[in-house]
Amino acid sequence: MKITDLALVFIMICLPFLIVNEIQLDRLAYISYRNIEIDHIIDTAVEDGVALMLDVDQQGISINQERALDTFLQTLYLNFGLINDNLSKQRIMSYIPVVAIIDYDGLLLYSYTSYTNNSNEKRIEPIWYPKIYYTYNDNARTYYFTLDDYVKVFDMENQTLIEGRRKDLEAKFNDGIIADDQRFDDIRRRAIIQTIEESVGFHINEHNLYASLFGIEYEFMLPVIEKDDWNNTIDDISMLVFIQGLPIGDHGEFYNGYAIGGARIVKDEKYFLQIGDNCIGYYHRSNCIELIDRKLMLDSQKNCALKGYYPCRLCQP
Incomplete structure (x- = not known):
């Protein structure tokens, strides 16, 4: 057999595999693109919802969850091209098992019910469920936490309720978590995360009952949420939205993701950026006597470090 004949045989054998492989690569590239595209759509919708979530007046700050949800959905529908398609709007809603508002003192959930x-x-x-408070019980007291150090403590023996900043309550509690700043913060964070995980997980699992009635063959479940996302969630009033089971391909591919947006009002501590006389950048507390320029600021030490700034040696932020 001539070498040209062998080459033709080789091409005839390999060509179908090469074509199939090319098709698979194109499909994977498309799925990757769609995931990125939908991530951006959801992130944008959540940002818009959060932007209109708060009512600020002389009474203080309050949550307007209805307006936040409406704004989120309008942006979502717009970017999916569904503004005038009510049937498709309802279909998209069936892929949203839960919308969560992480409020200052509790959790608000929007999810399906019958x-x-x-x-x-x-x-x-879907309806808005009653607020679920961030609580912790140590058998003697029940603690009602918030997104900062403000806490309500109910003494079960004396049937009394005391509230205030943790530090201000130290004199009244010489034992338990109030007396230990680090332990208080650790338990507070765990209690908030546990409340969100258990409540959101329950409603996502319940959504499987309703999804089957909508003709959706997909198992909804609470996804793994990264540690940094948890920290961002419990450090500020925020919106957390899950979209799962959304078909994005012809071979059983689904979109499964979530988006978080914070209102940026709980974090009182701000760090100001300034270039020192030695041409090195430092971040300062607001009351630092070396601080001259207050134009640039960030809301966390981590973000300051990521920008290349060092902590001021004088105010020691």
Whole structure:
């Protein structure tokens, strides 16, 4: 057999595999692109929702979860091209098992439920559930935490409720978590995360019952949330949205993701950036006597370090 004949045989054998491989690579590239595209759509919608989530007046700051949700959905529908397609809007909603608002003192959840209306008709639709508070019980006291160090303490033996900043309550509690700043913060964070995980996980699992009625063949479950995302979530009033089971391909591929947006109002500590006389950048507390320029600031030491700034040796932030 001539070498040209061997080459033709080789091409005839390998060509189908090369074509199939090229098709698979194109499909994977498309799926990757769609995931990135949907990530951006959801992030943008959450940012818009958070931007209109707060009401600020002389009484203080309050959450307007209805407006936040409406704004989120309008941006979502717009970027998916569904503004005038009510049927597709309802379909998209069925892939959102839960919307969570992490409020200052508790968790607000928007998720599906079933009920019978006044006409004795069974309805399935999403509703806002009552607030779930961030609590911790040590058998003697129940603690109602917030996103900062403000806490309510209910003494079960004396049936009394005391509230205030942790440091201000130290004199009244010489034992337990109030007396230990680090332990207080560790337990507070764990309690908030546990409240979110358990509550959101329950509603996502419950969504499987309703999704099957919508004709969705997908198992909804709480995804793994990165540690940095948890820290961002419990450090500020925020919105957390999950979208799962959204078809994005012809071979059973699904989008499964979440987005978090913070309102940036709980963090009172700000760090100001300034270049020192030695041409090195430092970050300072607001009351540092060396601070002259207050134009640049960040809300965490980590972000300052990522920008290449060092802590001021005088105010020691």
